[in-house]
Amino acid sequence: MSISNTTPGVIAGCLAAACGLYCLFVGQRMVWRVAGAVGSGVGLALLWSELSRVSDWWRELQAESIADSPLFAICGLAAIVAAGLTVTATRAIVAATWFFVTLCCTAALYTLQDAQFLATTTLLVGAGVVGACLLLVIRRSAVVNGREETMQPHEPLLACVCGGLLAVTLLGTFHRALAATEVRDVGRLPGVVARWQERANEPAGQRVITATERQSTQAGLSMFVDHPVAMLLLMTVSLVAIVAAVLVVRGMESTAAVEPRAQRLQSDRGPV
Amino acid sequence: MTGAADYQLLSSSLTIAVSLFVLGAIGIVVRRNLAVMCFSAAIMLQGVCLAFCSFGRFHADWTGQTSAWIAMAVASLVSLLLSAVGAALVVRFQTLEMSSPEIVKDSSPPMASFEVSDE
Numbered sequence: 508m509s510i511s512n513t514t515p516g517v518i519a520g521c522l523a524a525a526c527g528l529y530c531l532f533v534g535q536r537m538v539w540r541v542a543g544a545v546g547s548g549v550g551l552a553l554l555w556s557e558l559s560r561v562s563d564w565w566r567e568l569q570a571e572s573i574a575d576s577p578l579f580a581i582c583g584l585a586a587i588v589a590a591g592l593t594v595t596a597t598r599a600i601v602a603a604t605w606f607f608v609t610l611c612c613t614a615a616l617y618t619l620q621d622a623q624f625l626a627t628t629t630l631l632v633g634a635g636v637v638g639a640c641l642l643l644v645i646r647r648s649a650v651v652n653g654r655e656e657t658m659q660p661h662e663p664l665l666a667c668v669c670g671g672l673l674a675v676t677l678l679g680t681f682h683r684a685l686a687a688t689e690v691r692d693v694g695r696l697p698g699v700v701a702r703w704q705e706r707a708n709e710p711a712g713q714r715v716i717t718a719t720e721r722q723s724t725q726a727g728l729s730m731f732v733d734h735p736v737a738m739l740l741l742m743t744v745s746l747v748a749i750v751a752a753v754l755v756v757r758g759m760e761s762t763a764a765v766e767p768r769a770q771r772l773q774s775d776r777g778p779v
Numbered sequence: 780m781t782g783a784a785d786y787q788l789l790s791s792s793l794t795i796a797v798s799l800f801v802l803g804a805i806g807i808v809v810r811r812n813l814a815v816m817c818f819s820a821a822i823m824l825q826g827v828c829l830a831f832c833s834f835g836r837f838h839a840d841w842t843g844q845t846s847a848w849i850a851m852a853v854a855s856l857v858s859l860l861l862s863a864v865g866a867a868l869v870v871r872f873q874t875l876e877m878s879s880p881e882i883v884k885d886s887s888p889p890m891a892s893f894e895v896s897d898e
Contacts (some may be wrong), residue, residue, distance in 0.1 A: 587795060594802055628851055635858075636862075755866075
């Protein structure tokens with residue numbers, strides 16, 4: 508596979524993603540924002556499809572040791588920089604954005620160390636934390652205080668270029684992990700699985716599994732077979748934390764309902 | 780059998796993990812915004828998770844990844860509780876800044892036991 512065959516696709520994907528992100532973040536009208544979201548999605552999808560064609564070129568980027576790989580250095584540096592920007596951000600919504608970038612870079616580091624299950628969990632937890640903070644707390648705080656939180660960067664073009672480069676790196680890293688497969692002897696399979704195997708044109712008695720599938724199986728066995736007590740303790744702590752969060756929110760609701768009543772009573776009594 | 784490449788990977792990962800932990804600790808100590816404190820705590824725990832994962836790979840043992848997964852679950856629980864506390868703060872004080880005068884000077888009883896009689 509020559510790199511020249513795929514370069515136009517990669518450049519077109521980068522351009523489409525950069526223009527889409529620019530319109531998404533800078534556009535004042537809703538039409539521009541929607542067009543930007545569609546354009547960035549198409550660009551990233553095009554990049555993803557091209558990355559599958561440049562796997563040979565991508566493999567050349569990886570040295571024999573993971574620590575020598577440019578991907579590891581870029582992801583590690585980006586994680587540290589994004590963490591620093593999270594801590595120093597003046598607005599909470601900007602901190603949330605940089606925090607999600609930190610989690611994406613950390614997930615890429617996990618993926619490079621063959622911990623795909625951990626990377627997936629990181630992204631899910633990060634999306635949940637950022638989503639909950641954005642929707643429940645930060646947005647409500649902005650509405651209550653009467654100010655509009657915007658995510659418009661000071662240097663939009665530079666932000667789009669840096670974001671596009673980081674997106675390409677992360678996509679390549681995740682693609683490397685997801686594309687890795689291995690053949691495993693599984694012996695005789697049950698009827699339904701054997702029919703799936705026939706449909707997938709896999710050889711009899713063998714199964715082509717991805718690295719993610721193998722990682723998830725091993726992680727599940729390690730968690731629930733080798734360390735069952737730790738899992739039980741974790742579930743108990745989770746239950747206690749959820750109950751505590753519900754109690755805090757209930758207390759908040761009762762306070763919000765009682766405070767106006769208390770103020771009304773105080774005004775009825777008049778000054779003492 | 781561990782080679783020089785494994786040692787190099789471990790040292791690089793630990794460098795990143797320590798950096799993340801220190802940055803998160805600085806954020807918790809310096810910043811007073813509850814959302815940023817929540818993110819800083821999560822960054823600290825990400826550093827811990829990365830160290831666990833790296834040691835697990837170095838020793839070719841799945842316990843490292845299991846420990847990292849447990850630490851990540853604890854991080855999500857911390858974020859859940861801080862989100863609930865943050866929502867309560869926004870409703871009661873209209874701010875997320877822990878150093879705001881309303882929160883510092885507040886001497887009313889806790890929210891969960893706040894009661895007003897009709898008499």
